[in-house]
Amino acid sequence: MTAAAEGSPLLRMTRARRNALLQSEPVQGFALISPTFLYALILLVLPILVVIAHSFWTQNYLTIDRTFTLENYRIALTEPIYRDLLWRSLYISLTVSLFTVLLAYPIAYFISFHGGRHKSLWLFLITIPFWTSYLLRVMSWKVILGYNGVLNSGLMGLGIIDEPSTALLYNSSAVIITLTHAWAAFAILPIFVSLEKVDRTLVEAATDLGDGPLRSFLRVTLPLTAPGVISAALIVMIPTVGDYVTPKLVGGKDGVMIANAIQAQFGKASNWPLGAALSVTTMLIVTLMAGATVLIIRALQRLAR
Amino acid sequence: MPEQPQVERQEDRSRPERAMIEIRSVTRSYGAFKALDDASLTIREGEFFSLLGPSGCGKTTLLRMIAGFDNPTSGSISVGGQPMEGIPANRRPTNMVFQSYAIFPHLNVEQNVAYGLKRLKLQGGEEKRRVEEALAQVSLTGLGKRLATELSGGQRQRVALARALVMRPKVLLLDEPLSALDKKLREQMQVELRRLQQAVGITFVLVTHDQYEALAMSDRIAVMFGGRIAQVASPKEIYQRPVNRQVADFLGGMNFVKAEIVEENGASLVVDTLGFGRVKTDKPKAFVRNGGGATLGIRPERLRVLWDNATAKFEVAGKVVERHYFGEITHLIVEIPGLEKPLSVTETNDFGADDIPVGTSIRLAYDPEALVAMAD
Numbered sequence: 001m002t003a004a005a006e007g008s009p010l011l012r013m014t015r016a017r018r019n020a021l022l023q024s025e026p027v028q029g030f031a032l033i034s035p036t037f038l039y040a041l042i043l044l045v046l047p048i049l050v051v052i053a054h055s056f057w058t059q060n061y062l063t064i065d066r067t068f069t070l071e072n073y074r075i076a077l078t079e080p081i082y083r084d085l086l087w088r089s090l091y092i093s094l095t096v097s098l099f100t101v102l103l104a105y106p107i108a109y110f111i112s113f114h115g116g117r118h119k120s121l122w123l124f125l126i127t128i129p130f131w132t133s134y135l136l137r138v139m140s141w142k143v144i145l146g147y148n149g150v151l152n153s154g155l156m157g158l159g160i161i162d163e164p165s166t167a168l169l170y171n172s173s174a175v176i177i178t179l180t181h182a183w184a185a186f187a188i189l190p191i192f193v194s195l196e197k198v199d200r201t202l203v204e205a206a207t208d209l210g211d212g213p214l215r216s217f218l219r220v221t222l223p224l225t226a227p228g229v230i231s232a233a234l235i236v237m238i239p240t241v242g243d244y245v246t247p248k249l250v251g252g253k254d255g256v257m258i259a260n261a262i263q264a265q266f267g268k269a270s271n272w273p274l275g276a277a278l279s280v281t282t283m284l285i286v287t288l289m290a291g292a293t294v295l296i297i298r299a300l301q302r303l304a305r
Numbered sequence: 306m307p308e309q310p311q312v313e314r315q316e317d318r319s320r321p322e323r324a325m326i327e328i329r330s331v332t333r334s335y336g337a338f339k340a341l342d343d344a345s346l347t348i349r350e351g352e353f354f355s356l357l358g359p360s361g362c363g364k365t366t367l368l369r370m371i372a373g374f375d376n377p378t379s380g381s382i383s384v385g386g387q388p389m390e391g392i393p394a395n396r397r398p399t400n401m402v403f404q405s406y407a408i409f410p411h412l413n414v415e416q417n418v419a420y421g422l423k424r425l426k427l428q429g430g431e432e433k434r435r436v437e438e439a440l441a442q443v444s445l446t447g448l449g450k451r452l453a454t455e456l457s458g459g460q461r462q463r464v465a466l467a468r469a470l471v472m473r474p475k476v477l478l479l480d481e482p483l484s485a486l487d488k489k490l491r492e493q494m495q496v497e498l499r500r501l502q503q504a505v506g507i508t509f510v511l512v513t514h515d516q517y518e519a520l521a522m523s524d525r526i527a528v529m530f531g532g533r534i535a536q537v538a539s540p541k542e543i544y545q546r547p548v549n550r551q552v553a554d555f556l557g558g559m560n561f562v563k564a565e566i567v568e569e570n571g572a573s574l575v576v577d578t579l580g581f582g583r584v585k586t587d588k589p590k591a592f593v594r595n596g597g598g599a600t601l602g603i604r605p606e607r608l609r610v611l612w613d614n615a616t617a618k619f620e621v622a623g624k625v626v627e628r629h630y631f632g633e634i635t636h637l638i639v640e641i642p643g644l645e646k647p648l649s650v651t652e653t654n655d656f657g658a659d660d661i662p663v664g665t666s667i668r669l670a671y672d673p674e675a676l677v678a679m680a681d
Contacts, residue, residue, distance in 0.1 A: 204374060205407035207395045209421030209472065216395075219420075223411050301411070 054276035064272070072277030082261060082278060089258040089282070090289065092172055093240040096179040097187075097233045097293075103180065104187035104232060109221075111188075112195035123192070126185050134182065138249050141178045145169040145250070170252025178246050183239075187232035194228025195221070226301045233297070234290050241286050258282055322349040324386075325476060325508045326371060331380035333366050340366040342532040343380070348476075348510060353502050355511045355519040358529035359555065364512045367529075368478050371510065373397045385475045400469035401478040404485070406461045408453040408468075414440070415449035417464055421472045439471035442501060459490050466498075470505065477502075479511045483518060495521050516556045520544060528552045536591070544604075548591045549679050553602050560608075560648045562601040564678070569594060574678050576601060579643035580621055581671075586678050593680050600679045605636070605651040607675035610658060610667055617670030623648065625665045635659045639669065 021027055055072055058065040076082050111122045129137060144150045145168040152164040168174065198221055206216035222229075244259035251257070258278065265275030326348040333341040341363040348354045356364035369375040371382060373394030382389045384398055400421075409417050418436045427435070440446050443463035448456075456464065462482060469477055482498075483491045499522045502509045513519050519526050520540040527537045528547075536548045547553035550561060564576035567583065574588045576599055584601065611617060626647055627638035635658040640647040650669060652658035661667065 199405070199407065201403050201405055201407040202409060204394075205401070205403060205409070205468075206420070207374075207393075208372060208399075208401045209468065210395050210424050212393075212395055215424070220409060 051276045051279055054273050055280045057273045059271045059273050072273045073281065075274060076277045076281045082258070085256060085258045085261050086282065086285065088172065088256075089241050090285065092175055092179070092255075092257060093237050093243075094289070095176050096183065096240050097237040099176065099180045100183050100187045100236045101191070101229055101232050104184055104191055105229070107184075108188045108191035108195055108228075112192055123189075126188055130185060135245070135249075137182060138178055138246055141174070141181070142169065142250055145174055145177070169250060171254040172251065174250040174252075175247050175255040175257070178250050179236075179240050179243065182246070183236045186235050190231040190235065191225060191228040194225040198224050223301045226297055230294055230297050233293055237293065238286055238290060241282060241289075322352075324348070325350040325352075325384065326510070327381075327383045328367070328371075329381045329383075331367070331370065331377045331382060333363070333370065333375065334378045339532050341370075341377075344529075344532075344534050345380075346527055346534060346537060348508060349525075351506050351508055352524040353499065353509045353511070353522055355513055355523040355526045356529060357513055357516060357519040357526050357555075359514055361531075362529040363532040364514075364529050365480060368401075368480055368510065368512045371476070372399050372401050372478050398475040399478055400472045400474040400476075401480065402462075402465045402469050402482045404481045406465040406482075406485075408456070408461050408464055410453050412453065413449065414445065414451050414453070414456070414464055417453060418449075418467045418471050420468060435471050436467075439467040442470060442505070443467045444497075458486055459494065462486065462494065466501070470501075470507070474507065476508045476510060479509060481512055481514070483513075484515070491518075498522060520556070528555065530555075545675075546589055546677055547602070547679065548589065550600060550602070553677070553679065558605045558649055558651070559602045560605065561646070562603070562644060564599045564601045566594065566597055566599050574599070576678065580641040580648075581619075581676070584673055584676055586673060586676050589678060592678060595680050602677045602679055603648075603671060603675050605649045607671060608639075608648060608650045609670045610637070610650065610652050610656075610661070611670050612656065615670075617668075619673055620668045620670050621648075622666065622668045625661055625663050625667060628659070628661065628663055630659050635661075637661065637667075639667065 054064070056068050056070070058067065058069055058071065107126075111119055115122050142149070146152070147164045147166060147169070149164075149168070151168060152161070155161045156164065202220050202224070203216050206220045207213075211219060241257075242259045242262075244257065244263050247255045247257045247260055251260075259282075262275050262278045262282070265271045265278060269275075324347045326346070328344055328346040328348075331341055331344045332339060344363070344367060356367060358364050366375060370377055371384065371389075373389065373392065376390075387398075389397060409420065412420070415436055418439055419432055422432045422435060425432075436449070437446070440449060443466050445460065445463050445467060448460070451460075453461070453464070462485075465482070479498075483494050486494060495518055498509075498511075502522075511519070511522065520543075523540055525537060525539055526543050528535045528543060530551055535552050536543060538546070543552065544556050547556060547559075550559075553559040553561075562578050562580055564578045564584075566574060567577050568575035569588065572588055573585055574592070575583065575585045577583050578601055581601070586601070609617075611620060621641050623639040623641040625637050626640050627636075629636040629638075632654075634651050634653055637650040637652060637658065638647045639650055648669070
């Protein structure tokens with residue numbers, strides 16, 4: 001009798017506690033992210049750890065010598081070829097993200113401020129090029145920029161040039177043009193979202209206080225959309241550093257980027273440790289560059305006040 | 306210190322009033338819909354003017370056209386004697402306090418207030434001095450470094466006010482500035498806004514749908530319905546002498562009684578009513594006869610319960626059919642023989658109106674002066 005009387009509330013309490021645990025927000029949150037989290041853990045974190053481990057080892061023909069060494073990093077950072085490739089990759093990705101943001105901002109601004117009822121139609125139209133494969137889009141730039149391409153024949157037809165220019169394709173400019181186009185939509189969307197969040201009465205208030213359209217844009221709209229600009233820049237910059245398809249197809253000899261070298265090390269050259277060291281170096285530099293970009297844009301934002 | 310401007314102001318009022326804003330037959334159409342229909346209005350220099358009306362009456366449209374955010378389809382607006390046509394909002398001598406306050410979220414209080422001054426490139430600490438003066442005017446001294454996101458609703462409102470006042474505009478436009486505040490704060494801000502307006506002497510144009518707000522703060526009110534201006538007058542005149550039933554109804558409770566016109570001359574009207582008998586009232590200036598009928602109106606608080614054997618020169622008898630208790634006052638609904646609708650009576654509770662049982666026969670005293678005639 002007494003035992004039952006004591007036991008049942010206890011049982012009830014543990015059950016209540018278990019229910020409370022299942023209903024608590026952190027537990028539910030973990031439950032929701034766990035599939036993605038496991039996926040990322042197995043397919044992203046583990047491979048990265050493997051790559052990092054490899055970067056400290058040495059390739060011995062077909063076997064891997066697992067003694068710790070920094071030799072690969074010495075090569076990656078001091079060999080002129082890798083240094084040049086790294087610099088070029090950074091230069092290309094920075095230029096691409098700069099141009100992409102510069103081109104995307106006016107488009108996003110137009111859709112957000114003047115899109116009227118057709119905002120979603122405009123956004124939909126922007127995604128249309130993405131219905132085709134990335135390779136196709138890169139190839140079509142080859143058609144446009146090539147020796148007998150659209151641009152050359154157009155310019156010749158207009159009499160601006162006498163013979164086809166070879167300066168259009170197979171260099172870093174071609175890579176920059178192609179990547180800028182390829183990433184435009186990814187930059188338009190975050191900027192569009194941040195523009196949508198700008199309270200229109202703030203622009204009116206700026207106008208009311210004496211600002212013309214350009215001043216109110218620079219003092220209110222632009223600073224308030226800085227988060228969108230930052231994410232657009234990062235979304236473009238981070239993947240383009242490591243892009244290797246585009247330089248391979250339109251870059252020629254002068255457009256080779258670091259990812260092509262990494263691919264060569266893991267492939268033909270069969271020097272996994274060096275490839276790994278190059279990868280890790282690139283990752284670290286991209287991280288630093290992304291951080292620097294955020295800081296620079298924030299500083300500009302403060303300056304705009 | 307606060308007394309002095311008031312005295313000055315009274316002297317000002319004896320002088321002929323100068324027009325600050327002239328609105329001449331302004332119409333604003335959106336396709337077939339007319340948000341504003343042939344509105345004409347003169348707002349005087351230094352006055353606190355309210356545009357009062359229900360939502361969609363065109364009051365905000367009119368305010369935005371004065372500010373320059375919208376343009377009249379036809380008609381003209383001038384501010385300070387200068388026609389505003391073709392002048393963009395950023396070059397008008399007006400500043401606005403927005404309904405949502407529109408405080409710049411990326412700037413602190415000081416930077417918000419200084420926003421419009423930056424462009425003027427003031428010399429030698431003048432900007433800082435003016436910002437501090439404006440913050441003091443709205444009692445925000447010492448909060449200059451706060452971020453906009455760290456402010457309460459009332460404080461945001463004050464920042465918006467300071468930001469506009471610091472520009473020393475000819476006209477300050479206020480778009481429902483108090484509607485987002487709770488009742489207590491709203492009443493406090495009404496008093497403060499009125500005091501501030503008298504201290505700075507700037508013409509204030511307030512848009513509101515709250516009749517008490519308009520009555521409490523304004524020198525004059527324009528009541529608007531469906532894009533048209535129904536009446537422009539002082540709060541007292543608007544409340545006591547509304548030109549039509551719509552205006553009367555919008556400005557608080559009003560009992561309407563059907564009347565037959567017996568005699569009409571220059572200044573007065575004699576009408577026959579069923580409940581009040583034959584009554585002689587002042588003829589309102591705007592009264593235009595429309596057939597033989599008219600409507601008499603009387604405010605619920607102008608009817609007084611007669612206790613015990615007390616008598617009055619003018620009284621009506623009836624029976625209490627409903628009683629509603631509101632704390633300091635009680636609403637009695639009194640059925641009067643002959644009247645199609647019972648009268649609503651507001652009585653303060655100091656004599657025990659809250660204890661009158663439903664069903665009691667009572668007599669109500671009234672002053673014929675309080676009866677206002679309206680055209681049907």
